[in-house]
Amino acid sequence: MIVFEQAGFVYPGASAPAVDGVSVEVEPGRLLALLGANGSGKSTLARLGNALLVPSTGTVLVDGMDTRDEDAVWDIRSRVGFIQQNPENQIVGTIAEEDVAFGPENLGVAAHEIRIRVDEALEAVGLAGFQRREPHMLSGGQKQRLAIAGALAMRPSYLIADEPTAMLDPVGRADVLRSLRHLRSVGVGVMHITHHLEDVLDADRIIVLSLGRTVFDGTPAELVVDPGRALSMGIELPAEILLAHELRRHGVRLPDGHPAPEDLVEALWPL
Amino acid sequence: MALVADNVSYAYEEGRPFGVDAVRGVGLTLEVGDLLVVAGTTGSGKSTLLRLLAGLLEPSTGSVVVDGVSPGHRDARGAVAIVFQDPETQFFAETLRIDVAFGPRNLGHADAESAADRALSEVGLDPSVYGSRSPFSLSGGEARRGAIAGALAMGARYLLLDEPTAGLDAAGRASIRGALEVERQRSGVIVVTHDPGEFLDSASGIIALDEGRVALSGSVGELYADPSVYERAGLELPPIVRTQLLARASGMPLEQVTLDPGRAAAALVAARGMRS
Amino acid sequence: MRVPSTFGQYVPVDSPVHSLDARTKIGVIALFTLGLFLADGFAGLGGYAVVVAVVLWASHVPPRIALRGVRALGVLLLFTLLAHALRWQPATVTLLRVGPIGVDPEGLRTGVFFAMRIVLLMVGTSLLTLTTTPVQLTDALESLMRPASALGVPSGEIAMMLTIALRFIPTTAQEAERVIIAQTARGARFDEGGLVTRVRAYVPVLVPLFVNLFRRAEDLALAMDSRCYRGGRGRTRLHAAIMTPRDWLVLLLGGAALLAIGITF
Numbered sequence: 001m002i003v004f005e006q007a008g009f010v011y012p013g014a015s016a017p018a019v020d021g022v023s024v025e026v027e028p029g030r031l032l033a034l035l036g037a038n039g040s041g042k043s044t045l046a047r048l049g050n051a052l053l054v055p056s057t058g059t060v061l062v063d064g065m066d067t068r069d070e071d072a073v074w075d076i077r078s079r080v081g082f083i084q085q086n087p088e089n090q091i092v093g094t095i096a097e098e099d100v101a102f103g104p105e106n107l108g109v110a111a112h113e114i115r116i117r118v119d120e121a122l123e124a125v126g127l128a129g130f131q132r133r134e135p136h137m138l139s140g141g142q143k144q145r146l147a148i149a150g151a152l153a154m155r156p157s158y159l160i161a162d163e164p165t166a167m168l169d170p171v172g173r174a175d176v177l178r179s180l181r182h183l184r185s186v187g188v189g190v191m192h193i194t195h196h197l198e199d200v201l202d203a204d205r206i207i208v209l210s211l212g213r214t215v216f217d218g219t220p221a222e223l224v225v226d227p228g229r230a231l232s233m234g235i236e237l238p239a240e241i242l243l244a245h246e247l248r249r250h251g252v253r254l255p256d257g258h259p260a261p262e263d264l265v266e267a268l269w270p271l
Numbered sequence: 272m273a274l275v276a277d278n279v280s281y282a283y284e285e286g287r288p289f290g291v292d293a294v295r296g297v298g299l300t301l302e303v304g305d306l307l308v309v310a311g312t313t314g315s316g317k318s319t320l321l322r323l324l325a326g327l328l329e330p331s332t333g334s335v336v337v338d339g340v341s342p343g344h345r346d347a348r349g350a351v352a353i354v355f356q357d358p359e360t361q362f363f364a365e366t367l368r369i370d371v372a373f374g375p376r377n378l379g380h381a382d383a384e385s386a387a388d389r390a391l392s393e394v395g396l397d398p399s400v401y402g403s404r405s406p407f408s409l410s411g412g413e414a415r416r417g418a419i420a421g422a423l424a425m426g427a428r429y430l431l432l433d434e435p436t437a438g439l440d441a442a443g444r445a446s447i448r449g450a451l452e453v454e455r456q457r458s459g460v461i462v463v464t465h466d467p468g469e470f471l472d473s474a475s476g477i478i479a480l481d482e483g484r485v486a487l488s489g490s491v492g493e494l495y496a497d498p499s500v501y502e503r504a505g506l507e508l509p510p511i512v513r514t515q516l517l518a519r520a521s522g523m524p525l526e527q528v529t530l531d532p533g534r535a536a537a538a539l540v541a542a543r544g545m546r547s
Numbered sequence: 548m549r550v551p552s553t554f555g556q557y558v559p560v561d562s563p564v565h566s567l568d569a570r571t572k573i574g575v576i577a578l579f580t581l582g583l584f585l586a587d588g589f590a591g592l593g594g595y596a597v598v599v600a601v602v603l604w605a606s607h608v609p610p611r612i613a614l615r616g617v618r619a620l621g622v623l624l625l626f627t628l629l630a631h632a633l634r635w636q637p638a639t640v641t642l643l644r645v646g647p648i649g650v651d652p653e654g655l656r657t658g659v660f661f662a663m664r665i666v667l668l669m670v671g672t673s674l675l676t677l678t679t680t681p682v683q684l685t686d687a688l689e690s691l692m693r694p695a696s697a698l699g700v701p702s703g704e705i706a707m708m709l710t711i712a713l714r715f716i717p718t719t720a721q722e723a724e725r726v727i728i729a730q731t732a733r734g735a736r737f738d739e740g741g742l743v744t745r746v747r748a749y750v751p752v753l754v755p756l757f758v759n760l761f762r763r764a765e766d767l768a769l770a771m772d773s774r775c776y777r778g779g780r781g782r783t784r785l786h787a788a789i790m791t792p793r794d795w796l797v798l799l800l801g802g803a804a805l806l807a808i809g810i811t812f
């Protein structure tokens with residue numbers, strides 16, 4: 001488990017903390033979603049999660065290891081995969097398989113084992129057959145999935161994904177969301193940062209940051225019940241959820257949760 | 272007076288072992304007051320089309336005409352402004368005002384600085400506060416708006432934007448939509464995006480590209496009448512629109528389709544009332 | 548305005564040349580270069596031209612790509628040719644004479660010889676980068692520098708720096724093109740005025756390019772850190788480079804033949 005305990009971080013020279021006393025856990029096999037307006041501290045929190053930054057106040061523990069402990073950093077990072085918003089800037093290799101192999105190589109994994117892991121990881125993100133492709137010949141969605149494969153090949157227990165779908169079209173986005181869900185199903189603890197609530201409606205837990213502080217901590221269902229409150233935290237609820245709210249307000253009886261278009265129409269106009 | 276593309280094609284060759292036909296036989300007309308949405312998946316040729324329209328690429332076949340002349344013509348200089356994907360990566364000046372004034376100054380406009388200030392207010396950045404800020408110190412949403420101001424300041428009749436709202440939070444997206452509505456009153460606007468959802472209510476037309484070809488071109492109403500082509504091009508309508516289209520298809524007498532949840536709900540409830 | 552496409556970029560196909568160990572290729576090319584400079588007649592150059600053509604054919608690299616660098620060198624080649632061939636008010640008999648300038652047959656021959664040598668050198672050496680991924684290349688360099696690391700030279704880190712530089716050449720070229728186009732769209736002109744004006748015109752290109760490069764470097768450093776990079780220490784390789792008997796054979800026989808051409812002709 002990754003445990004943030006009252007974690008805080010102040011960038012050198014900054015007047016206010018970027019993250020301010022946040023407590024949350026990333027648990028194996030569960031999906032934690034992190035939302036908040038531009039500049040609310042999401043990326044900073046993500047970097048605290050795998051010792052790319054160490055907290056100024058509070059602590060961050062990964063499977064019991066303190067990220068401040070310099071001797072544990074390597075072990076921590078081998079357990080926590082990390083992918084960033086811009087798919088272009090995180091690819092190290094000059095062809096796909098070299099990039100996926102980069103992590104396991106650093107971990108000192110044997111060559112034949114790396115081969116297996118590379119092929120497995122590419123397969124898992126739907127890039128089987130792209131082994132020899134150069135990064136600049138991949139689409140945005142493919143690059144982002146390559147980055148996920150690079151993290152997967154390290155067999156991490158956790159994956160922190162910082163806006164992994166920001167630059168993708170609907171197809172690429174669906175691909176990446178599917179890959180992340182697949183990870184959760186095989187027991188990886190996932191932290192997914194996004195501006196789009198609709199990407200994380202099936203999260204096990206959502207926290208919303210504002211000015212570095214947690215302003216919401218609960219389930220997606222709890223977040224969507226109050227559109228006004230969500231908006232005040234900088235979160236725009238998906239229009240279809242607002243539609244369901246409005247319909248309920250008009251006295252239409254709808255199934256619980258966030259009904260699909262088919263369910264809405266079925267409730268409004270049963271054939 | 273219009274920006275017209277007639278059957279334009281473009282192939283990238285240099286730098287690649289194999290040529291890429293990025294745009295194939297695309298035609299469109301943009302007039303002042305239009306808000307045209309160009310949608311398409313990754314690699315469908317949207318950005319290439321914008322470059323062609325702005326005269327930054329020479330079409331392999333077909334032609335682009337700006338108010339009756341070719342984009343390279345003297346009379347067309349400054350008629351088309353373009354905002355690229357990630358425009359905030361083009362900042363270079365010490366202050367935002369100087370950066371925004373770069374375009375109008377290059378065009379030889381006398382009052383470049385005041386044009387810059389006007390553009391800044393239009394995107395919701397108070398020039399007295401932001402004018403003297405370093406463009407590199409801005410937050411994501413502020414930087415994007417500042418970069419868009421750089422195009423607005425050129426006072427072009429045609430404004431082309433590539434993915435203007437990607438990566439922005441709700442507030443940032445809303446302020447850019449607002450700025451485009453204002454801009455539209457005196458220019459023609461094209462918004463290129465792979466997520467056209469938020470522009471559908473205000474768009475005067477939509478073009479969907481699929482592998483460089485026009486898969487669909489028409490009004491939003493026409494799109495709603497038959498979304499199957501659109502979906503075949505790898506695009507998705509927002510769920511709230513799908514709900515209303517589905518309702519129509521199952522026989523609900525629904526006149527208008529809208530992105531506004533309040534109006535959509537009222538219309539759906541009213542339509543339901545007509546059943547009995 | 549277009550940024551010239553990067554020359555000698557890896558072509559991902561399978562061929563007997565691709566599958567050679569990078570150290571073999573480096574060795575052979577070193578001997579090829581040496582031989583090329585030893586050769587002092589057209590017969591030698593012709594021999595090397597045949598060798599380059601055969602290897603190019605065997606590498607399955609489209610000749611158009613391999614020759615792309617030559618076009619970029621056009622000016623240099625022309626200059627080499629003219630510098631040798633043209634004579635100011637030649638005293639001796641000349642091939643051609645326009646006013647005070649004459650074309651000297653001996654000089655022309657030398658010019659052609661030098662130009663041909665440059666082309667062969669260019670195409671021959673580019674076969675290395677065309678058929679070897681940058682990572683294989685840097686691994687090979689690292690292995691060749693290994694004796695130096697005993698003296699405290701951080702060969703692993705140097706190799707990694709090279710890899711990254713190579714990895715980002717295409718990206719940076721694309722980015723430069725993007726920024727130039729973007730500023731052109733804002734009315735910037737790069738082809739007007741005197742030298743100072745022209746240089747100043749590039750400020751709005753270079754500043755964002757460098758800012759973006761730093762941003763990119765920062766992201767990449769994060770990506771490498773988060774994937775446990777800590778220098779060469781304890782690092783294994785997906786493709787542990789091994790010199791096969793075929794490699795040794797190519798290195799020894801091929802190298803000897805190449806050198807022989809140069810010495811003989």
Ligand SMILES: Nc1ncnc2c1ncn2[C@@H]1O[C@H](COP(=O)(O)OP(=O)(O)OP(=O)(O)O)[C@@H](O)[C@H]1O
Pocket residue numbers: 011012014018036037038039040041042043044045410411412
């Ligand atoms: N390297 C840095 N140096 C100084 N301040 C920084 C740095 N990185 C971020 N900040 C500041 O810290 C705060 C939080 O930034 P952070 O990047 O964590 O926000 P975010 O929620 O990820 O935003 P976005 O949605 O735009 O990605 C912001 O005020 C930002 O300006």
Ligand SMILES: Nc1ncnc2c1ncn2[C@@H]1O[C@H](COP(=O)(O)OP(=O)(O)OP(=O)(O)O)[C@@H](O)[C@H]1O
Pocket residue numbers: 140169283284285286287291292293311312313314315316317318319320465
């Ligand atoms: N500079 C270039 N050189 C060669 N090919 C290119 C270049 N730019 C784009 N292409 C290719 O042209 C095609 C169309 O690219 P374009 O950038 O226009 O797509 P797009 O619709 O804007 O995609 P995205 O949504 O990813 O921005 C793609 O196949 C792309 O790989």
Ligand SMILES: [Mg+2]
Pocket residue numbers: 042043044162
């Ligand atoms: Mg962020």
Ligand SMILES: [Mg+2]
Pocket residue numbers: 317318319356433
């Ligand atoms: Mg594009």
